[in-house]
Amino acid sequence: MANKVIYAVYDDPEVLKGAARKLVSAGVKVRDVFSPFPVHGLDPIIGVKRTRLGIVAFMFGITGTSLALLGMYYMMIYDWPMNIGGKPNDFFYQNLPAFIPVTFEFTILCACHGMAITYLIRNKTLPGMPARNPDPRSTDDKFIMEVRTEDNHGRSADDIAGLLRETPVFEINERQC
């Protein structure tokens, strides 16, 4: 049996949440939802795992902190000790307060850029990448739920479509995949 993918289109996020809840409680696995904006509270319903972006941000941030401190140690203390306003420059710690603002900024720079780029790569939405959403209306005013038969063994596409039709759905599209 060929695998099928079903796109159920809704025109309201709350209606979609209700429908997703109904489907999941009936044992159907929802693959994904495409929406013009983040739908609050949807993730736990369809079982999306908590994002690890926070951990990534911390990693990038700590990298920035280390690079900034290491760089300033090398430039200002080790390689060419700089005399600025007679501040002691024999040891790193003596000059640490002066390095804090740069370290702070560099930490933020690395954390933000790293986080944004990771996010775009992970979502496959870097500029120039082909769009993956099944229906352009999901960038306008429609909310689209994707259900695949390969995720739901023991259920035919008609079965799932039947369940979907019991919810206030706007339209249902089936495709071979």
Next chain:
Amino acid sequence: MNFTLTSRARTLCMALMVLGLALAGFGFINDHTDHHQNFWAALFINGFYFFGVGLGALFFYALQNATETSWSVLVKRVYEGIFSYLPIGAAVIVLVLAAGSAGLHHVWSWMDPAVVTEGSDVYDPIVAYKMPFLNKGFYWLRTVAYIATFLFGAMWFRKQSLALDNETGETLVKHHLLVYRRSALFLVFFAVFSSTLSWDWIMSIDVHWFSTLFGWYVFAGMWVSAMITGVVLVIYLKGKGYLPQVNNSHIHDMGKWVFAISFLWTYLYFSQFMLYWYSNIPEEVIYFKARIDHHPMLMWGMFFINFAVPMLLLMSRDAKRNPRFLIGVGAVIFIGHWLDLCQMVLPGALGDHFEHIGALEIGLFLTFLGLFILTVLNTLTKAPLTPVNHPYLDESVHHHI
């Protein structure tokens, strides 16, 4: 549902106060500073610290109204409870200032008329130059203005909040919008007064020194302490079965405030420190020199507690959602900000006589802590803990992040 103060909680608070008073009495007998300066300084520290907690809560409360924030509506009674302590805190501050004005102690050395009398032994031209601002008449006028504004604000907000409970529909919304506008107005006064009161009450102890940033730094410290008190109280009440609608998301948000304002404090403290350290101008570094040379443990220790502890321990989401953990870390930071106030006041007030924080400071801290908890819990018994009516109540109940 109203909160009932159990006799056990009351006894514990009383015990805390008795223990504190005994410790403070012991400290008082062993205090050999001139005019019992140490006693007055310790009384001021603890009077101001808990006044600051109340003031931080009042500010936060007004901020929630002025920004029409919905999630915090469920816990607004807790903040009303905290700022109900303001009159007691204000009374302690006025008592210490009045004693200083009357010459009973010299915590504020400029209050001594001889300091600004030309030709006297202790004449100080720097202080004399500051006379147009730092004279007793204008000083008391300002002090009365601050306290009157804050107490009036606290009373008015509480009254409106109780009145909202009995209203519905159009009147409720209209009344809410009035509170919204008045809160914004209050914040304007608070913005100016929170800065100038720190200069008047704390910065003028080190009378030769000045810092424009000082007010925000003191204010950030008060605000963190208030946020900690708020979240700990909410967790306590929830543990006792009150506030049933408060969920994990509310606790998480309050934990975020503790985390965020700890950084505001660090940012302001470090901005003040680094600029003075860098420029190294004698009249500006005296404040830090006195502290770094003689009390490095106190100064760096409190900086470590107030910066590194929240940063390392409260960064993760799970930490902010774990009530026990939040209480533990909150208690440490709460004491950290008390130490911060000690290092602002004591080196200036006692000079060389200040060696370490002793029985007087700790004893009075315990006394006022007991009094503070008792006052706050007592206020919480007087009105339903969950507001009955508020335009955003429903939104707050369904808060989810």
